[in-house]
Amino acid sequence: MRTTLMAWLNVFRGFPSIAVGLLIVGLYAAMALLAPWLAPMDPIAVHADAVLSPPSARFLLGTDGNGMDLFSRIIYGARYAFGIAVPAVLLSILIGLPVGLWAGYRGGWIDEGLLRCMDLLRVFPSIILALTIVAATGQSIMNVILVIGLLDAPIFARVVRAEILALRGGLLMESARAIGNGTSRMLFVHLLPNSISGALTQISVRMAWAIRVSATLAFVGIGIQQPTPEWGAMIRQGAEFMVTGEWWVALFPGMALVTLIFGLNLAADGIQDWMGRRRTQR
Amino acid sequence: MWVQLFRFLLRRLAVSLPLVVGVVFVTFMLVRIGGGDPVALLAGPTASAQEHAEIRKGLGLDQSLVTQFGIYISKAAQGDLGQSWLSSKQVSEEITKRALVTLELLLWGVAIGALVGIPLGARAAARRGSMFDQVVRALSLAGFSIPTYWLGLIAILTFFYALGLSPAPMGRLDATLITPDRITGSYFIDALLRGQWEVARSALSHLLLPVMTVAVVACAPIMKHTRAIASEIVDSEFIRFARSSGLGERRIRGMVLRNSMVPVLTFVGTEIVGLLGTSSLIELIFSWGGIGQWGLQSILNGDFAAIQGYVLFAALLSVVVFVVIDAANYLLEPRGRERM
Amino acid sequence: MTPAATSDAVNPVLSIRGVHLAFASRDALGAVRRAHVLNGVELEVGPGRIVGLIGETGAGKSMTATATIGLLPPSAEIKGQIIFEGVDLLSLQGAALDKVRGARIGFVAQNPRAALEPVTRVGDQLVRLIQAHSSLSSQAARERAIAILEAVGIPDPQARYRAYPHELSGGMAQRVVIAMALVNQPQLVIADEPTTGLDVTVQAQVLDLLQQLVRAQGAAALIITHDLGIVAQYCDDMAIMFAGRVVERGPVAHIFAKPQHPYTRRLIAASRARIGTALTSMKSDPPDLFRQTTACVYADRCELVAAVCQSAPLEKSCSTAAPDHRVLCHLAQTP
Numbered sequence: 024m025r026t027t028l029m030a031w032l033n034v035f036r037g038f039p040s041i042a043v044g045l046l047i048v049g050l051y052a053a054m055a056l057l058a059p060w061l062a063p064m065d066p067i068a069v070h071a072d073a074v075l076s077p078p079s080a081r082f083l084l085g086t087d088g089n090g091m092d093l094f095s096r097i098i099y100g101a102r103y104a105f106g107i108a109v110p111a112v113l114l115s116i117l118i119g120l121p122v123g124l125w126a127g128y129r130g131g132w133i134d135e136g137l138l139r140c141m142d143l144l145r146v147f148p149s150i151i152l153a154l155t156i157v158a159a160t161g162q163s164i165m166n167v168i169l170v171i172g173l174l175d176a177p178i179f180a181r182v183v184r185a186e187i188l189a190l191r192g193g194l195l196m197e198s199a200r201a202i203g204n205g206t207s208r209m210l211f212v213h214l215l216p217n218s219i220s221g222a223l224t225q226i227s228v229r230m231a232w233a234i235r236v237s238a239t240l241a242f243v244g245i246g247i248q249q250p251t252p253e254w255g256a257m258i259r260q261g262a263e264f265m266v267t268g269e270w271w272v273a274l275f276p277g278m279a280l281v282t283l284i285f286g287l288n289l290a291a292d293g294i295q296d297w298m299g300r301r302r303t304q305r
Numbered sequence: 306m307w308v309q310l311f312r313f314l315l316r317r318l319a320v321s322l323p324l325v326v327g328v329v330f331v332t333f334m335l336v337r338i339g340g341g342d343p344v345a346l347l348a349g350p351t352a353s354a355q356e357h358a359e360i361r362k363g364l365g366l367d368q369s370l371v372t373q374f375g376i377y378i379s380k381a382a383q384g385d386l387g388q389s390w391l392s393s394k395q396v397s398e399e400i401t402k403r404a405l406v407t408l409e410l411l412l413w414g415v416a417i418g419a420l421v422g423i424p425l426g427a428r429a430a431a432r433r434g435s436m437f438d439q440v441v442r443a444l445s446l447a448g449f450s451i452p453t454y455w456l457g458l459i460a461i462l463t464f465f466y467a468l469g470l471s472p473a474p475m476g477r478l479d480a481t482l483i484t485p486d487r488i489t490g491s492y493f494i495d496a497l498l499r500g501q502w503e504v505a506r507s508a509l510s511h512l513l514l515p516v517m518t519v520a521v522v523a524c525a526p527i528m529k530h531t532r533a534i535a536s537e538i539v540d541s542e543f544i545r546f547a548r549s550s551g552l553g554e555r556r557i558r559g560m561v562l563r564n565s566m567v568p569v570l571t572f573v574g575t576e577i578v579g580l581l582g583t584s585s586l587i588e589l590i591f592s593w594g595g596i597g598q599w600g601l602q603s604i605l606n607g608d609f610a611a612i613q614g615y616v617l618f619a620a621l622l623s624v625v626v627f628v629v630i631d632a633a634n635y636l637l638e639p640r641g642r643e644r645m
Numbered sequence: 646m647t648p649a650a651t652s653d654a655v656n657p658v659l660s661i662r663g664v665h666l667a668f669a670s671r672d673a674l675g676a677v678r679r680a681h682v683l684n685g686v687e688l689e690v691g692p693g694r695i696v697g698l699i700g701e702t703g704a705g706k707s708m709t710a711t712a713t714i715g716l717l718p719p720s721a722e723i724k725g726q727i728i729f730e731g732v733d734l735l736s737l738q739g740a741a742l743d744k745v746r747g748a749r750i751g752f753v754a755q756n757p758r759a760a761l762e763p764v765t766r767v768g769d770q771l772v773r774l775i776q777a778h779s780s781l782s783s784q785a786a787r788e789r790a791i792a793i794l795e796a797v798g799i800p801d802p803q804a805r806y807r808a809y810p811h812e813l814s815g816g817m818a819q820r821v822v823i824a825m826a827l828v829n830q831p832q833l834v835i836a837d838e839p840t841t842g843l844d845v846t847v848q849a850q851v852l853d854l855l856q857q858l859v860r861a862q863g864a865a866a867l868i869i870t871h872d873l874g875i876v877a878q879y880c881d882d883m884a885i886m887f888a889g890r891v892v893e894r895g896p897v898a899h900i901f902a903k904p905q906h907p908y909t910r911r912l913i914a915a916s917r918a919r920i921g922t923a924l925t926s927m928k929s930d931p932p933d934l935f936r937q938t939t940a941c942v943y944a945d946r947c948e949l950v951a952a953v954c955q956s957a958p959l960e961k962s963c964s965t966a967a968p969d970h971r972v973l974c975h976l977a978q979t980p
Contacts, residue, residue, distance in 0.1 A: 031639070069550065142324055143324055143327055143328060145575075145578075145623075146624070147328050147578075147619065147623060148578060148579055148581040148582035148619060150583065150585075151581065151582045151619055152328075154337055154582075154601070155332055155604055155612060155616060158604045158605065158607070160335060231449075231450070235452055238452060239452065239454070242454055242586070243586070243589070243601055243604075243605070244605055245604070245605070249482065252468075257456065258455055258458070262454075262458055263460050265458045265462050265465065265466070266465070266473065268466050270462050273455065273458050274462070277459070280455065281450050281452070281455070284451075284452075285450035286575065288446050288450050289446060393762060466933075541764045542754070542756060542759035542760055542765070543759060543760055543761055545754075545760075546752070546760035547762070547824075548715075548746075549714045549716055549746055549752040550746060550747035550774050550777075550825060550826075551743035551744065551747030551748060552773070553740065553777060554739070554745070556773065556777060560762060560765075563764060564762065564764055567764075589882060638764065639763070639764060639811070
């Protein structure tokens with residue numbers, strides 16, 4: 024147990040980006056979980072006397088156009104960020120991993136279909152696609168999760184497929200086959216663990232993406248709306264007030280967004296470096 | 306070679322068009338299945354059931370979805386993209402009016418982003434592990450993490466509100482000035498060409514913030530990718546061999562540049578496609594009046610034909626960009642030619 | 646046509662003296678590990694002589710070449726001297742080093758197709774190399790390039806001049822690489838495993854070509870290989886490396902007749918056995934380069950091992966029968 028801990032600490036020492044990134048993400052996750060205890064006020068409570076007031080002792084980050092406390096709203100906003108990103112990424116893994124495994128291992132029409140899907144997504148800026156679909160199919164959180172999850176699934180599928188293709192000709196497959204493994208055993212026991220490493224980096228990246236897209240959707244006015252304390256929706260409202268100088272309404276939610284996304288990207292970058300270093304040393 | 310290139314491009318187009326149709330199909334179905342009912346919008350609250358039915362028939366909504374799609378495609382091929390319910394104008398007209406506006410923003414932004422990002426990325430690759438490299442990596446990571454619209458808002462706050470350097474984010478020109486006669490569709494260029502310095506200056510000052518926002522967002526991935534590509538080449542066997550032949554740092558740098566150009570430019574092309582969505586948001590914030598703003602508003606308003614037009618435009622633009630990239634690859638990359 | 650001189654003591658072209666090379670790195674858990682790749686390499690290449698540098702994988706042959714040609718990464722920790730034309734190559738950097746390599750020292754790379762720049766025509770690459778080291782006009786350089794292409798046996802050199810590297814076969818590409826190594830008439834040619842990846846018949850052609858051109862120019866050569874057959878057939882002198890040290894060196898005929906070092910004996914026996922019937926077994930564990938020792942590194946595998954081998958330092962080789970046949974072994978006696 025102790026050596027595992029030592030190993031982890033050494034990884035962090037060699038790759039500080041992983042440590043810092045995970046720290047940031049951890050802080051936000053804590054924020055999301057402990058929101059009711061951390062937030063000083065009810066996020067949707069209206070303080071009619073203090074509409075659009077700048078940061079003060081009473082309202083640490085000021086209030087927005089509805090008189091709601093920004094600080095509390097930002098803390099609660101973490102819930103929405105994770106609440107959308109985590110299920111969405113889980114969904115895309117759930118769909119993408121098996122599809123990628125099958126496409127890489129068996130090929131055939133699933134593989135073709137996957138490639139066509141990727142082509143389609145490539146031809147098209149995904150934000151616009153997400154916007155259109157969510158707008159068209161009804162603007163609920165569930166839909167946002169579904170859409171993001173579906174749009175990201177091919178990426179996971181492709182990553183896994185690439186790893187499997189790389190492993191396919193290799194010794195691992197031959198020896199496992201020679202011992203007499205059936206198909207499903209091949210897939211789950213042998214191939215899957217070895218192809219995970221690529222997917223791991225993607226998890227962090229995709230989560231950053233999911234948070235970003237859901238905020239963008241809310242910003243445009245699709246999906247989550249006021250008075251829900253979602254960061255994108257808050258920026259949307261804040262946009263109006265930027266021109267008149269009430270800068271805090273859009274600035275702070277944005278900073279929260281940027282920091283969390285940055286943390287996720289940083290961790291992803293670090294994981295990729297670490298994986299690369301491990302691979303060259305094997 | 307040119308004949309082969311032409312044939313190759315034709316093949317690429319032939320492959321891409323079904324994809325475009327596919328994208329439009331998906332959008333078509335989604336918008337109609339899930340979206341609101343435009344008939345009620347058009348008919349107004351006092352219309353009778355009969356009038357509803359008539360409008361429905363007039364819009365062709367009484368037929369099956371597949372038929373509707375077929376009609377749409379055949380009309381689209383002839384240039385008729387339907388009518389926007391909100392403005393009652395032809396969708397094709399709306400698009401052509403705004404296309405160049407969006408392209409101006411997009412191309413300027415990507416150009417500046419590339420002009421800054423590529424040299425920085427290349428330099429970082431040459432000095433990997435150095436402080437310069439760390440800074441470049443951190444910057445590109447940060448650039449990846451900033452939502453474009455928020456950056457635009459901050460820019461407005463800083464340069465318009467706080468510093469008063471930029472004009473209000475309302476459109477492309479001061480309201481008091483007359484737009485120059487149209488040559489290219491770009492206010493800035495047209496004004497310059499006609500010697501209208503005042504107008505040109507105003508157009509430029511309005512261009513600055515949105516273009517810089519796009520440039521910053523474009524710069525980050527370009528910088529990161531250039532660094533990755535250049536690193537791979539710097540580490541490659543042939544650069545090693547060139548060093549062992551005493552070719553000298555200057556020539557080696559030229560080799561690295563020459564060999565990374567094609568993959569980097571290819572990436573910039575894909576960035577343009579990716580930035581279509583982002584620039585739409587910028588247009589929204591700055592009231593730019595381009596296709597992006599129009600498209601987003603159409604989505605919010607459930608304007609079927611307009612949404613489809615927007616999607617079609619984006620898909621076609623992507624195809625054009627990819628075909629151009631493929632052509633560049635074909636011309637500049639000797640290795641790929643046999644495969645093609 | 647082998648040069649008559651058997652002694653390389655008179656002004657060797659290349660003299661490697663006491664070179665130690667180590668690489669420090671962090672493993673996946675962050676600890677520092679230092680690999681000692683070269684441990685006191687002593688090697689000389691006489692004028693006009695072809696020297697074969699032989700050893701198993703990881704013995705340090707390629708590293709020796711890399712160090713000579715100045716391609717070590719900045720993290721390399723190197724000590725010692727590599728003297729070429731009176732100058733210590735290890736002290737040269739930048740432009741001074743670039744003057745030497747490609748002009749005075751030619752390098753034949755291991756993987757010819759990978760060594761050539763993919764987006765430039767082969768002829769243009771040659772011309773670039775010529776012009777980097779001379780002031781010839783493009784026309785003159787072009788002529789010289791075509792001439793050398795012909796000399797390396799490339800059919801229709803005018804047409805091949807315009808070819809891209811990926812259009813050439815492996816053997817053809819290797820000829821081009823040889824052309825590039827020789828075009829500026831170097832004094833020393835270093836060839837790092839020049840036949841890897843080539844068909845057996847092509848291997849012979851390439852080696853014949855290399856030997857012929859080197860002799861024609863009166864240059865010296867250092868051929869790095871793991872194939873004793875190549876050394877036997879093409880080299881005048883040989884040096885055997887093990888775990889970063891040269892354990893034996895001298896004229897090929899001598900060493901084959903009377904190998905002094907146990908490792909050399911095993912090598913020769915093993916390759917003779919490939920044709921014969923008796924198989925000599927070799928302990929297969931490669932030496933651990935992270936363990937540094939001043940005593941004999943071969944002690945663990947040696948059948949003649951004595952107590953002195955594992956305790957006494959072993960840095961300077963001693964002569965045996967002839968002054969130019971040297972061996973790094975406590976037990977080798979000078980008769």
